[in-house]
Amino acid sequence: MRLLFLAVLRRHTGNAVTAERVRDHLEAAGHVCLLKDAFDLESSSEVAHLIRAENLEAALALHLYRGGRLLQGHGIxxxxxxxxxxxxxxxxxREKNEVMGKVxxxxxxxxxxxxxxxxxxQTQWVDPxxxxxxxxxxxRMAGVRLLGEMPQGDLHAALRNCFAVVNSSVSEGMSAAILEAMDLEVPVLARNIPGNAAVVKHEVTGLLFSDPQDFVQLAKRLVREPALERELVANGRxxxxxxxxxxxxxDTYQNLVRVLEGSTGE
Structure with missing residues (x-):
């Protein structure tokens, strides 16, 4: 594989020594590794040109900001x-932090x-x-698909075709996903945490699980017992x-705002 490797290559610095060591490891495995100083490439367009000119297939960057930001959006x-x-x-x-999160x-x-x-x-960029x-x-999991964000109408259409909605959050205030599922007449399986338990009454408006094994058993039960499914759907709705x-x-929020309006003259 032909690799681009971006690093800060100031002589006798730790990054330069590390970059050369990593390049040696990769070349020993038969890869072609083009090591470039990130400071010599001023823009993403220069990197794009380099990738095309050298027919590069993948890339590495030593340093999330200095090298990583130059590798975004090139399709490799x-x-x-x-x-x-x-x-x-x-x-x-802040600006660098945001860039690094996107990288x-x-x-x-x-x-x-x-x-x-x-x-x-992990503390700085939990989501990425x-x-x-x-x-x-x-x-690695057969039968599992990860979907991106979608318009609410499309999401509701997809939910209506689901056998159940699963909420596995470890923390919730009031889950809009659970309430939407109930309103759309879809059974709910939710982790037994205070926020979910405040909305889902076990075996009445949904099913609450405490661990993966519990979830599997309840999911199988929901499949085996159509009458339970119908009861949960009716009660949830x-x-x-x-x-x-x-x-x-x-009405509640409008009334609350009227309270604020009545306080402005005090």
Missing amino acids: PFGIIFGGTDLNEDVNQ LEEARFAVAFTESMKETA VFTREVKAKVK EYVRRYHSWQAER
Whole structure:
């Protein structure tokens, strides 16, 4: 494979030594590794030209900001190696932090040399790290598809064709997904946490599970017992219409704002 490797190659620096070591590892495995100084490439367009000219198939960057940001959007897979200053200094600058988060979302993998560096990255960019882990696992699981965001109308149409909606959140206030499922007459299986249990009454408006094994058993039960499914759907629909009416919510907020209006002259 023909690889582009971007790093900061100032002589006798730690990053330069690391980059050369990694390049040696890759070339020893038979890959062609074109090592370039990230500071010599001023724009993404220069990187795009280099990729085309050298017929490069994939890329690596040592340093999430200095190298990683130059690899976005070129249509070739790339991975990231954290450099040190990206996690220790650049994370404290909002614009750089946002850029690095977007780089992680696109990267196929990220390498941290220590547990401390890994923990820092996971703390700073929870969603990209978690998203990457989920996508990797989904690819290995037959029959599982990961869908992106979609308009609400399309989402509701998809929900209506589902056998059940699963909420596996570890923390919830009031789950809109659960209420939408009930309103659309779709059975709900939800993790037994306070926020979900406040909405879902076990075996009445839905099913609550405590662990993966519990979930599997309840899901199988839902498949085996059509009468249970019908009961959960009917009770869930009635619960939403009685306690989460759209009109009642509208009236409540309008009344609350009137309280604020009445306070402005005090």
